[in-house]
Amino acid sequence: MSQTLIRYSNIVEIVGDIIRVKVPESAYKTETKPCFGDLAFVDSSSSGQSIAQVINVKHNIVALQVFQGTKGISTDSSVRFLGHPMQMTYSDNILGRIFRGTGEPIDGGPDLTNEPKVTIGGPSVNPVRRVLASKMIRTDIPMIDVFNCLVESQKIPIFSVAGEPFNQFLARIGIQAQADVVVFGGLGLIFDEYYSFRSAFEAAGVSARTVMVVNLASHPIVERILVPDMVLAVAEHFAVEEGKRVLVLLSDMTAFADALKEIGIAMDQVPSNRGYMGDLYSQLARRYEKAADYAQGGSVTILTVTTMPGDDITHPVPDNTGYITEGQFYLHDGVIDPFGSLSRLKQHVIGKATREDHSQIMNATIRFYAGAIDAEQKQSMAFELSEFDRRLLKFGQLFRTRFMNIEVSMPLEEALDLAWKTLAECFKPEELLMKQALVDKYYPQNLQVADSKLANSESKPDAAKVA
Numbered sequence: 001m002s003q004t005l006i007r008y009s010n011i012v013e014i015v016g017d018i019i020r021v022k023v024p025e026s027a028y029k030t031e032t033k034p035c036f037g038d039l040a041f042v043d044s045s046s047s048g049q050s051i052a053q054v055i056n057v058k059h060n061i062v063a064l065q066v067f068q069g070t071k072g073i074s075t076d077s078s079v080r081f082l083g084h085p086m087q088m089t090y091s092d093n094i095l096g097r098i099f100r101g102t103g104e105p106i107d108g109g110p111d112l113t114n115e116p117k118v119t120i121g122g123p124s125v126n127p128v129r130r131v132l133a134s135k136m137i138r139t140d141i142p143m144i145d146v147f148n149c150l151v152e153s154q155k156i157p158i159f160s161v162a163g164e165p166f167n168q169f170l171a172r173i174g175i176q177a178q179a180d181v182v183v184f185g186g187l188g189l190i191f192d193e194y195y196s197f198r199s200a201f202e203a204a205g206v207s208a209r210t211v212m213v214v215n216l217a218s219h220p221i222v223e224r225i226l227v228p229d230m231v232l233a234v235a236e237h238f239a240v241e242e243g244k245r246v247l248v249l250l251s252d253m254t255a256f257a258d259a260l261k262e263i264g265i266a267m268d269q270v271p272s273n274r275g276y277m278g279d280l281y282s283q284l285a286r287r288y289e290k291a292a293d294y295a296q297g298g299s300v301t302i303l304t305v306t307t308m309p310g311d312d313i314t315h316p317v318p319d320n321t322g323y324i325t326e327g328q329f330y331l332h333d334g335v336i337d338p339f340g341s342l343s344r345l346k347q348h349v350i351g352k353a354t355r356e357d358h359s360q361i362m363n364a365t366i367r368f369y370a371g372a373i374d375a376e377q378k379q380s381m382a383f384e385l386s387e388f389d390r391r392l393l394k395f396g397q398l399f400r401t402r403f404m405n406i407e408v409s410m411p412l413e414e415a416l417d418l419a420w421k422t423l424a425e426c427f428k429p430e431e432l433l434m435k436q437a438l439v440d441k442y443y444p445q446n447l448q449v450a451d452s453k454l455a456n457s458e459s460k461p462d463a464a465k466v467a
Helices: 025-029 166-176 191-204 221-242 253-266 280-288 316-324 358-380 387-404 412-426 436-442 445-455 460-466
Strands: 011-015 018-022 038-044 048-058 061-066 078-085 087-089 098-100 117-119 155-160 181-189 210-216 245-251 299-307 327-332
Touching: 038 061, 048 078, 087 221, 117 221, 155 166, 155 316, 166 191, 166 245, 166 299, 181 191, 181 221, 181 253, 191 210, 210 221, 221 245, 221 253, 221 280, 221 299, 245 253, 253 280, 253 299, 253 316, 280 316, 299 316, 358 387, 358 412, 387 412, 412 436
Parallel strands: 098 210, 155 299, 155 327, 181 210, 181 245, 245 299
Antiparallel strands: 011 018, 018 061, 038 048, 038 078, 048 061, 087 117
């Protein structure tokens, strides 16, 4: 096909990785007319053939972003439009494979040239084809499963800062989550980060259900913008055509937004808030809104990492993200913050797809942990602590160790039982302020007996030992 394409050689400007070519009016009447998002070949006598994408069409001037950069491209080069946007390989044979932002395999596996391909960047799902979220994706991470459930068709980010183990945490979710297919997209990763994801998936034996599309920091920045669309196109087809429960992981969307900003500046667009373009919200929403639970098919759930420069929640990227997504997980100091984290869809599954005591135990533990934080503040200011304050302090320490550590892994039911055990080690049944039927059913009676014996004992060291 490339031999029959029309060449346009009137290149009028080269700025950074962007070239602008002037095309005649007749070009818009051909089958391969230049359209926004379409691909093109840039032929140069010195650098050979390069792939580019149309990023702006203004009258007879077409702007293209060159994937490999414009080094070696001069104004005597020529452009040939392909007449279609970027496509991604899609078939069962892509499971276990790793691609770069151009859609080319980079894992050394078999050639996929003849495999079917799908166009990326399509519209969001028609609302009439969606159903209300009602199924939980178990991750075996207590701070998610117990306190902020991940629900099928949910779109939710992990807000964090540089230096936090968010990539390791995201990999653990991909390994442990109960999903049929996991599609990972890496945006601007350094090689060590990419290799850690690949090694984690291979070591856990989940590569057979995983597809990776990776843009490294050394790759062209335009690929960074294509990765989310490639990942989501694959996820949609697995969900719609094969009825799979697909979990999409993206890290990190701030790098995606920065790539949009860099290209926008090169295009002489007027920046909005802090240098980002005015369409940042729309660009993020176009990707996040691909999350859906299909009435006839599977589901697409989107979990991303969004780093906050300077830990600033008002930064344009996390700020706009918060208006689009259905909650967030805050990862700070190596733990998931139980107060800043939120899942707005958890009420659809708690007590319905989970155990009857889930809601009560979730509220009670968070309430006592908040009390523990207050007791710690009193202690730090040298106030006198009551006996109840000391029990709150003990509960706070147990809660951090048993639940907040992101390395902790256990099934939901085991985590609920451990929560009851932790409460029983620190508080009497009447202090829980929970439904009596649930207390009678789930409160550990052996610990209750031990506690009543300790209540009659005057030996504090023995009490601590038994507890």
